[in-house]
Amino acid sequence: MTTLPAPSLAERKRRLVSDELTRAALGLFAEHGFDTVTVDEIAAATGMSKRTFFRYFASKEDVVVRFLAELGDGMRAELAARPAGESPSTALRHTVWAAVDACAGHSEQTLRVVRLILGTPALRARLLEHQSQWREELAAELADRLGVDAAAGLRPRMAAGMALTAFDVVLQCWSASGGTADPAALTDQAFTAIAPALDATPVNEAALDATSVRAAPR
Known part of the structure; x- marks a missing residue:
């Protein structure tokens, strides 16, 4: 090493x-x-x-951007460190929990910062911008785990997108509760809802594409 x-x-x-x-x-x-x-x-x-x-x-906005960048780095590192045999839902639940805990697990000030980001249009836009980058990074990690082509595979991107939607919803629910809701329980509830889709047996995407072409209206 x-x-x-x-x-x-x-x-x-x-x-x-x-x-x-x-x-x-x-x-x-x-x-x-x-x-x-x-x-x-x-x-x-x-x-x-x-x-x-x-x-x-460069600006006061960049202070918050750094906070967001560190969240993304933490998620990517967490997913990369998960055991190879874990199901996608389990690996992604731990990945999202690492980010939720970074936001929700520390102080009253962090709650206020999260509420600030969610409630300020300019900062909310930066969060969404970062999430787009996080999706590609998580999808690349998932593609390696699943043994598929990151550039062509639909499943890794869909799975990463669902995980980040869960992250967003959990943050919003925790923030709306004033920090009283249990973020771990919220994360578990979110992934209970999406785990069947994350762990479903993948379809043959090449065959699906061919079927779509044949079925397309002329």
């Missing part, structure tokens, strides 16, 4: 500063609303300059 080199002192310092700016920004967004908070206020909350903020983020 290859051992990755430890991050340098400069890299660790950069990460610490970035994390501090992120925490301050997300806290302010959650308390005051995304649209009203300025970059100057984020910088002031950390005792840093506006110039320092822009060394790490």
